[in-house]
Amino acid sequence: MVALVERVTRVEETSKQAHKRFDSIEKIKEVSKVDKASLTRFALLIVAVVNAVLNLIGFKTISDDYVNDLVAVISVGYFIWTAWKNNYLSKKGKKQKEVLKKEGLAK
Structure with a gap:
């Protein structure tokens, strides 16, 4: 036993x-x-760091005109995206706002 x-x-x-x-x-x-957005941000960070290091040691990797154009396009895209995300424009956003109002968390 x-x-x-x-x-x-x-x-x-x-x-x-x-x-x-x-x-x-x-x-x-x-x-x-790891979500796709985090992976994308990390990849862009690596590219930016490599570019910065190459510029510091004297290699001209990307022309200034190209960088300025790219920054302008990314900025416009980012502004549009944040305006869409931070406002209740979509059907889902409108429903979220209604719920927030019911709970007293939004005006």
């Missing part, structure tokens, strides 16, 4: 350890999920 109790205890301990490992693996999977 004592041997049976010891086996059951070992099985329970093994089961607890397996659950802990599984929980750890699930947490790692959740943390390791």
Whole structure:
């Protein structure tokens, strides 16, 4: 009988350890999920850093005219995007505003 109790205890301990490992693996999977926007921002950061380093050591990688044009286009796109995101223009946004008003979180 004592041997049976010891086996059951070992099985329970093994089961607890397996659950802990599984929980750890699930947490790692959740943390390791990277959304596309974060990955894109990181890639652009790498390109910008490489460009800056190359410019510092004397290599002219991108012409100033091209950079100015690119910055202008990105700025316009960013302004349009933020105007769309920060205002309740879409159907989904209008529903969100209604909910916020009901909860007393918006004017």
